[in-house]
Amino acid sequence: MKDADYFMTESLKVWFLASEVAPFAKTGGLADVAGSLPAYLKSLGVDVRVGLPFYRMAKDRDLKAQKVLEGLEVPLGNTRLRGDVLETSTREGVPVYLFDREDLFDRPNLYGTPEGDYYDNLERFTYFCRAALLFASKVGFQFDLVHCHDWQTGLIPAYVKTLYRANPFFSNVASVFTIHNIGYQGLFPPDRLRICGLPGAEYNPEGLEYWGKISFLKAGIVYADAITTVSPRYSQEIQTPEYGMGMDGILRKRSADLYGILNGADYTSWNPAMDRHITNHYSLGNMRGKRKCKADLVKELGLHERFVDRPVLGMVSRLAPQKGSDLLAQIVEDIVGLDAGLVILGAGEEAYQALFLELGRKYPESVAVTIGFDEGLAHRIMAGVDMLLVPSHYEPCGLTQIYALKYGTVPIVRATGGLDDTINPFDPGSGEGTGFKFSDYQAKAFLDQIREALKVFEDRPGWMKLVENGMQADFSWEKSAREYVSLYEKVKEEA
Ligand code: ADP
Numbered sequence: 001m002k003d004a005d006y007f008m009t010e011s012l013k014v015w016f017l018a019s020e021v022a023p024f025a026k027t028g029g030l031a032d033v034a035g036s037l038p039a040y041l042k043s044l045g046v047d048v049r050v051g052l053p054f055y056r057m058a059k060d061r062d063l064k065a066q067k068v069l070e071g072l073e074v075p076l077g078n079t080r081l082r083g084d085v086l087e088t089s090t091r092e093g094v095p096v097y098l099f100d101r102e103d104l105f106d107r108p109n110l111y112g113t114p115e116g117d118y119y120d121n122l123e124r125f126t127y128f129c130r131a132a133l134l135f136a137s138k139v140g141f142q143f144d145l146v147h148c149h150d151w152q153t154g155l156i157p158a159y160v161k162t163l164y165r166a167n168p169f170f171s172n173v174a175s176v177f178t179i180h181n182i183g184y185q186g187l188f189p190p191d192r193l194r195i196c197g198l199p200g201a202e203y204n205p206e207g208l209e210y211w212g213k214i215s216f217l218k219a220g221i222v223y224a225d226a227i228t229t230v231s232p233r234y235s236q237e238i239q240t241p242e243y244g245m246g247m248d249g250i251l252r253k254r255s256a257d258l259y260g261i262l263n264g265a266d267y268t269s270w271n272p273a274m275d276r277h278i279t280n281h282y283s284l285g286n287m288r289g290k291r292k293c294k295a296d297l298v299k300e301l302g303l304h305e306r307f308v309d310r311p312v313l314g315m316v317s318r319l320a321p322q323k324g325s326d327l328l329a330q331i332v333e334d335i336v337g338l339d340a341g342l343v344i345l346g347a348g349e350e351a352y353q354a355l356f357l358e359l360g361r362k363y364p365e366s367v368a369v370t371i372g373f374d375e376g377l378a379h380r381i382m383a384g385v386d387m388l389l390v391p392s393h394y395e396p397c398g399l400t401q402i403y404a405l406k407y408g409t410v411p412i413v414r415a416t417g418g419l420d421d422t423i424n425p426f427d428p429g430s431g432e433g434t435g436f437k438f439s440d441y442q443a444k445a446f447l448d449q450i451r452e453a454l455k456v457f458e459d460r461p462g463w464m465k466l467v468e469n470g471m472q473a474d475f476s477w478e479k480s481a482r483e484y485v486s487l488y489e490k491v492k493e494e495a
């Protein structure tokens, strides 16, 4: 691929569509990526515009947003829905378009409740996909390329390649589809294909059919000009039966068009020297603030005060099988036995929420559990704990371990996907490495690494070296944003 600078003579127009974008709406790392990468693309000269549904979560933010289109007509099955489009922008001046349709998006959550998905997610995200394309053609945003993310936007490459191909507005448009998580496949019964409006002939194993169902994720994989995922290791893993979750065959088929581009971190939001959610800022060379953050956190969450001087472990995560919540649950009592503190912030599946709450009630002095989504607390935990636990079963990239490094918080991770790509095991002999890693998905292997970490914690100079290594690591977006621009250009040339 050519270097991005080579192409910066004319501006490339990219329509960047995602189902969540920070700070407007967020449930996980996709929002962080969609909220920060566009600014870096812009700084490389790309004319990038971002689109997402106008959820209640975004409405509650009291945005300065202007209606730019009223009554956009979007076909859905036999009917046409009318919706509005509002425009706002990111801090860095990237235009952001919000697709408003109250009955579909003005709800308490983005995708569903702890009991399960919303029953009409097919309608909701079909609407979003079609509305985004129709809006661009209506207002004359002649984009070169649409960059879409995860299953919620998977129909877009299919529309561009099939239904809209004959429409001159779309005939030269290319598409890039990024897989942030292969575990969420957007599966629906086949009789609902007519709601999507795609030709019936596309429902076959070479198209968007997946074991007797429609898969929006597969549509993205099959019809996009290029596919990316969010770490090099995960791009290899998803081509194997073990990690491909049934999509490995189609991904192997498309392996020439599949790229692993590591996520970056947005160090304007995640930086202990300027984090607006913490009161005591700190940086390498001036670490007193971290100790104060820890004391504040111990107090805020009601842990016993001795934990200001004892190791405190944290986890900030969606509570889903992917994240290794079951592994952590199995060793909570061992952690308590080691006289370490444990802080958990998470939201997700009802069973995990109940399990952790129960453990918190059982060990109120040592284990603090907060169920819910709390951006501020996520930052305070990152700053206030000594170690961050990320025992994922699989992890496409993972951002919390990357943020943890910057906060001088040492990650203990399972060697999978992006966790493996971003964390190097600490070697007390050479003083190299940034964290602790285990391979087998076993509670014992996880606990062994926690014990190792606690041992190093007792050796202050060793621990400080480890903390320093992490704080010096650089995962900023510049490099990855350039890789995206190079890929955009390649795909555009070939479209
Ligand atoms: P994933 O996207 O799979 O959830 P990542 O590690 O990529 O995992 O990103 C998770 C993001 O969501 C991080 O910004 C993390 O701080 C945030 N997060 C996860 N759970 C919560 C929560 N309960 N409250 C606040 N932030 C959370």
Ligand code: GLC
Pocket (backbone or CB within 6 Å): 028, 029, 030, 033, 180, 181, 230, 263, 395, 396, 397, 398, 399, 418
């Ligand atoms: C996902 C993945 C996570 C990744 C994030 C952003 O939801 O689970 O590993 O960091 O998307 O790409």
